[in-house]
Amino acid sequence: MAKRVLRLGTRGSKLARWQADWTAARLTEIGHLVEIVEITTTGDANQSTDLGAIGGVGLFTKEIQRALLDDTVDLAVHSLKDLPTTPVPGLTLAAVPEREVVADALVSNTARSIDELPAGARVGTGSLRRRSQLLKLRPDLQLCDVRGNVDTRLRKLDAGDFDAMVLAAAGLTRLGLDERIAQQIPFDQMLPAPGQGALGIECRADDGEAFSALAPLNVAEARAAVTAERTMLAHVEGGCLAAIGAHATVDDDQLHLVARILSADGTECLAAKSTGAMDDAEMIGRQVGTELLAQGAKRLVEERR
Numbered sequence: 256m257a258k259r260v261l262r263l264g265t266r267g268s269k270l271a272r273w274q275a276d277w278t279a280a281r282l283t284e285i286g287h288l289v290e291i292v293e294i295t296t297t298g299d300a301n302q303s304t305d306l307g308a309i310g311g312v313g314l315f316t317k318e319i320q321r322a323l324l325d326d327t328v329d330l331a332v333h334s335l336k337d338l339p340t341t342p343v344p345g346l347t348l349a350a351v352p353e354r355e356v357v358a359d360a361l362v363s364n365t366a367r368s369i370d371e372l373p374a375g376a377r378v379g380t381g382s383l384r385r386r387s388q389l390l391k392l393r394p395d396l397q398l399c400d401v402r403g404n405v406d407t408r409l410r411k412l413d414a415g416d417f418d419a420m421v422l423a424a425a426g427l428t429r430l431g432l433d434e435r436i437a438q439q440i441p442f443d444q445m446l447p448a449p450g451q452g453a454l455g456i457e458c459r460a461d462d463g464e465a466f467s468a469l470a471p472l473n474v475a476e477a478r479a480a481v482t483a484e485r486t487m488l489a490h491v492e493g494g495c496l497a498a499i500g501a502h503a504t505v506d507d508d509q510l511h512l513v514a515r516i517l518s519a520d521g522t523e524c525l526a527a528k529s530t531g532a533m534d535d536a537e538m539i540g541r542q543v544g545t546e547l548l549a550q551g552a553k554r555l556v557e558e559r560r
C-alpha cells in the first residue's frame with residue numbers, strides 16, 4: 256500500500272510559509288510524506304480593514320481549521336498566539352514545537368531602545384497590548400496604527416511613516432531579518448502575547464495517524480509554558496482584543512508565569528504571577544487569571560467591548 260501523504264494547510268504569508276516549510280521538513284526527516292496546501296484567510300484578504308471590525312478572534316485560523324474539518328487538509332500550522340483559546344470540537348492541538356525567542360522587538364533606524372526614543376516619537380503598532388504597554392512606559396509617544404505582513408510594515412518604517420515599531424522578535428528571526436532588531440524589549444517593559452514565538456500544529460481528533468506523526472515534534476516545556484499562558488488568557492476571557500501580556504518559563508520542571516493586563520491608555524496596570532510544577536501548567540494559569548480577576552481585570556477587559 257502506498258504511504259499516506261499528509262496535507263499540511265497554511266496561510267500564504269512569508270512567515271506562515273516559513274512555519275509550514277519548517278514543519279514539513281521535520282516531518283519529512285522522520286519519514287513522512289508531506290504536501291503543503293495554501294489557504295487564504297479573512298485576515299489576509301482584509302489588509303486595510305480594522306481587525307476588530309471584521310470579527311477579531313480567529314481571523315487568521317478559522318478557515319484553516321475549517322479545511323481540516325472538511326478533510327481538505329490533514330494538518331494545520333498556526334502561530335499559536337493567533338489561535339483562539341476556545342477548543343474546536345473535532346480538532347486537537349497535537350504538537351507545540353521548540354519555542355523561538357518570545358520577546359517583542361523594537362525595530363528602528365534611529366533608536367536603539369525604547370528609553371532612547373526622542374520625546375513624542377511615532378511608534379507603529381496595531382496591537383492594543385503593545386500600545387498600552389508603550390504608553391505606560393512612555394506616555395509621550397505617538398502610537399500609529401500599522402497593519403500588513405512583516406515586509407509591508409518594514410517598508411512603512413523605512414519610508415519614514417514612523418520612528419520605530421514593535422514586532423514579535425520570533426517573526427523577524429524566522430524570516431532572517433534579525434539585523435532589523437534594535438532591541439529585544441525586556442519583559443519588565445513589555446510582556447508578549449500568550450503563545451508568542453510558538454507554533455501550534457493541529458489535526459483532526461480522530462486521525463490517529465496524523466497525531467502520531469506530530470507527536471515527536473512536541474516539546475513538553477514549550478507546551479507547558481504556552482498552556483499556562485493560554486489558560487490564564489481564557490480565564491480572564493481576554494480574547495485577542497484586550498491588552499494582556501504573559502510570559503511563562505520552565506526551569507528544572509518548575510514553571511513560572513507572569514501576566515499583566517492594562518487599560519487602553521496604560522495608566523492602569525494589574526499584574527500577577529505564580530510558580531509551580533510544570534505538570535500543573537493549567538492550574539498555574541488559572542491561579543494567575545483568578546488573581547487578575549480579583550484585582551479587577553474584568554473592568555479592563557469590558558472597556559474594550
Ligand SMILES: NCc1[nH]cc(CCC(=O)O)c1CC(=O)O
Nearest residue numbers: 334337422423425426451452453
Ligand atoms: N499577529 C500576527 C503574528 N502572528 C505571529 C507573529 C510572529 C511570530 C510569533 O509570534 O510566533 C505575528 C507578527 C507579529 O506580531 O509581529
